[in-house]
Amino acid sequence: MFVFGRNSIIFNQTGSTDIYASNRNQFKFQDAISKTKSNVNKAQVEDSFQELVINTWSFSNATKAGWNVLQKTHSALDAVEIGCMQCEIEQCDGTVGYGGSPDETGETTLDAMIMDGPTHDVGAVGDLRRVKQAISVARAVMTHTTHTMLVGDAATSFALEMGFPESNLTTMKSRQIYENWRGANCQPNFHRNVTPDPKKFCGPYKPIPSRNTDRVEATANKYISKDNHDTIGMIAIDSKGRIAGGTSTNGANHKVPGRVGDSPITGAGAYVEQGVGGAVSTGDGDVMMRFVPSFHAVMLMSSGMKPDAAAKTAVAKIINKYPQFSGALLAVDMNGNMGAACNNIDGFPYTYRTSKDSEVKTVTVKCSHSNS
Numbered sequence: 314m315f316v317f318g319r320n321s322i323i324f325n326q327t328g329s330t331d332i333y334a335s336n337r338n339q340f341k342f343q344d345a346i347s348k349t350k351s352n353v354n355k356a357q358v359e360d361s362f363q364e365l366v367i368n369t370w371s372f373s374n375a376t377k378a379g380w381n382v383l384q385k386t387h388s389a390l391d392a393v394e395i396g397c398m399q400c401e402i403e404q405c406d407g408t409v410g411y412g413g414s415p416d417e418t419g420e421t422t423l424d425a426m427i428m429d430g431p432t433h434d435v436g437a438v439g440d441l442r443r444v445k446q447a448i449s450v451a452r453a454v455m456t457h458t459t460h461t462m463l464v465g466d467a468a469t470s471f472a473l474e475m476g477f478p479e480s481n482l483t484t485m486k487s488r489q490i491y492e493n494w495r496g497a498n499c500q501p502n503f504h505r506n507v508t509p510d511p512k513k514f515c516g517p518y519k520p521i522p523s524r525n526t527d528r529v530e531a532t533a534n535k536y537i538s539k540d541n542h543d544t545i546g547m548i549a550i551d552s553k554g555r556i557a558g559g560t561s562t563n564g565a566n567h568k569v570p571g572r573v574g575d576s577p578i579t580g581a582g583a584y585v586e587q588g589v590g591g592a593v594s595t596g597d598g599d600v601m602m603r604f605v606p607s608f609h610a611v612m613l614m615s616s617g618m619k620p621d622a623a624a625k626t627a628v629a630k631i632i633n634k635y636p637q638f639s640g641a642l643l644a645v646d647m648n649g650n651m652g653a654a655c656n657n658i659d660g661f662p663y664t665y666r667t668s669k670d671s672e673v674k675t676v677t678v679k680c681s682h683s684n685s
C-alpha cells in the first residue's frame with residue numbers, strides 16, 4: 314500500500330487499484346488509477362525519459378502530489394489525476410473543487426478533463442453536480458466508457474454508478490459569495506441583449522431583439538481577475554515517455570447555470586500529443602475555447618516551434634481578436650523545454666518538477682497588457 318498525502322492507493326492482486334481519498338468524505342473508486350500500462354501503444358513509447366510534472370499557477374502541493382505518484386506508479390495519467398485531485402481537495406484558490414464560483418443559483422459545478430498521449434484517449438466532465446472528485450470522474454469516463462465527455466446531472470448519475478459519493482458542493486464561503494452577489498443586484502453577470510438591463514438588475518431576463526451579425530466588436534469577460542481564474546492545468550511525462558494532461562476547475566463565478574468552460578474541452582483547456590508535448594490553459598474560458606489554444610500551441614510545437622514561442626503565438630492569436638482577454642497558456646515539449654504566455658494578468662506563475670530537480674520550482678511569466 315502506498316500512502317501519499319491524504320490519498321492511499323492499494324494495489325490488489327490483479328494489478329488494478331483502489332483509491333481512498335480523504336476529502337472530508339472518503340470515497341472509494343475501483344480502478345481510479347487504471348491499468349495504464351495495458352492502455353499504452355508500446356510502439357510510441359521508449360524507456361528512460363526525463364520525468365516531468367508541470368502545472369498552472371503556484372499550486373506546488375499539486376505538483377508535489379503528481380510527482381510523488383509518478384515516482385510510485387510511473388504513470389503520467391496517475392500523476393495528472395492525483396495532482397489535480399490535490400487541488401480539488403485543497404480547493405486551490407477557491408477556483409478548483411467544491412465551494413467556489415457559485416453559479417447564478419448559488420450552486421458550484423465542476424469541469425474537468427484528462428487526456429492520454431499514447432492512446433489519444435480523453436475523458437471529461439462538464440457542469441458536474443454534487444460530486445467533488447471531478448478529475449477522477451473524468452478519468453472514469455475515459456476508462457469505463459468509449460465516450461469523451463459527460464455533462465450535468467447525467468454526469469452525476471454516471472459518477473454515482475461508478476461509486477463516487479454524492480455530496481453538497483456548497484460551503485459557507487460559496488454561500489456568502491452568492492449572497493453578496495445577489496445583494497449587489499447580481500453584478501457582474503454574463504447576460505447581454507436582455508431585459509431588464511443586466512448591468513443593473515438581476516434576472517429572470519427576457520431576450521431583446523439582437524442579431525449577432527450586427528456586432529462588430531468581440532467582447533471578453535472583463536471582470537475575470539486573478540481571483541477567479543485559477544484553474545489547474547497539469548501535464549506529466551513518465552519515465553517511459555508517456556505524456557498526459559488534464560484540468561480541473563469550478564469555472565467562472567456567477568456563471569449562467571449549465572455553462573461549461575474551456576477546461577474540459579479537448580484542445581482548449583488541455584491537449585497532449587505523444588512525441589510532441591502538451592499545453593494547458595487558464596483564464597477566460599468563454600473566449601479561449603473559441604481558439605482551442607492548447608491544440609494550437611501543440612501543433613506549432615509539432616512543426617518545430619519551441620514551447621515558449623508556441624504559447625506566445627497561440628495567445629497572440631486570441632489577443633488579436635480580444636485585446637481585453639485575460640488568461641494564460643503553458644506549454645512543454647517531450648524534452649522538458651517549457652514556456653508560457655499570458656495577457657491581462659499581473660504575472661502568471663507555474664510550478665514544475667523534473668528528474669533533474671530536487672524540489673518543485675516556480676517560474677513567473679510577465680504578461681502582455683498586464684494590469685500592473
Ligand code: SD4
Pocket residue numbers: 408424541542543544545562563564565573574575576594595596597598599
Ligand atoms: C473557465 N478557464 O471555466 C476556466 C476558468 C479558469 O483558469 O479559471 N481558468 O473559463
